[in-house]
Amino acid sequence: FxxxxxxxxxxxxxxxxxxxxxxxxxxxxxxxxxxxxxxxxxxxxxxxxxxxxxxxxxxVFRGHSESVNIETEKKITAQEVRELLSKAPGVVVIDNPEKNEYPLPIYASGKDEVFVGRIREDESIENGINMWVVSDNLRKGAALNAVQIAEELLKML
Structure with missing residues (x-):
């Protein structure tokens, strides 16, 4: 180098x-x-x-990415989170790690949606969920993305 x-x-x-x-x-x-x-x-x-x-x-040219960990009062499965977020307006779930399909900043660039993947149950805490969240930071702020996802999860509980 x-x-x-x-x-x-x-x-x-x-x-x-x-x-x-x-x-x-x-x-x-x-x-x-x-x-x-x-x-x-x-x-x-x-x-x-x-x-x-x-x-x-x-x-990267554009994009905010977050590793998000959420702890809920009641148990929620990774599949339930996928289903819930798939129905949320402005959220696109890309969650197929076996095929290397998950959100990347390069694919979020220029788009308004928030992309969520790597959804899994957190093995370190009870009722925990981990996920990877990506968006175009010029179109949507990073903190708002995390909050919108948390709000959707709270509606389910």
């Missing part, structure tokens, strides 16, 4: 991923991470919702 001059970010961004967006705060989170936490609570109208995030700068 040829040495790359670092001009904008604190580290090389080409062929790399930086777990650092905006300034670090005293609590160890970045300003962008706390923005996601606070916006989610505000949009959901519930300051007691527990949210955590690690924001990562990835060298």
């Amino acid at each position: 040829k040495d790359i001059e670092i001009k904008v970010y604190p580290h090389q961004i080409a062929f790399n991923v930086l777990p650092h967006i905006d300034k670090f705060l005293e609590n160890g989170y970045t300003k962008e991470e706390m923005k996601m936490v606070n916006e989610t609570k505000k949009i959901m109208g519930d300051p007691s919702i527990r949210v955590t995030a690690t924001t990562v700068r990835v060298p």
Whole structure:
């Protein structure tokens, strides 16, 4: 590899991923991470919702991607989540990992929909669901995507 001059970010961004967006705060989170936490609570109208995030700068042209973990009060299966989200307006479920079919930012670019896949039950917590969510960040904000998905799941419970 040829040495790359670092001009904008604190580290090389080409062929790399930086777990650092905006300034670090005293609590160890970045300003962008706390923005996601606070916006989610505000949009959901519930300051007691527990949210955590690690924001990562990835060298793609367009797109926000999120690994989302949701814990529900009642048990919900991955299949139930797939069925529920398949009916949600503006959401497209692409969830066939056996055939390497899951959401990618390159395919979400220029589209209004939110793409969800890699839906599975979380084995680390009771009543947990994990999923991968992708959208075009110029068309739809990342925090709103997570909130809309959570709202659809809450309607089912």
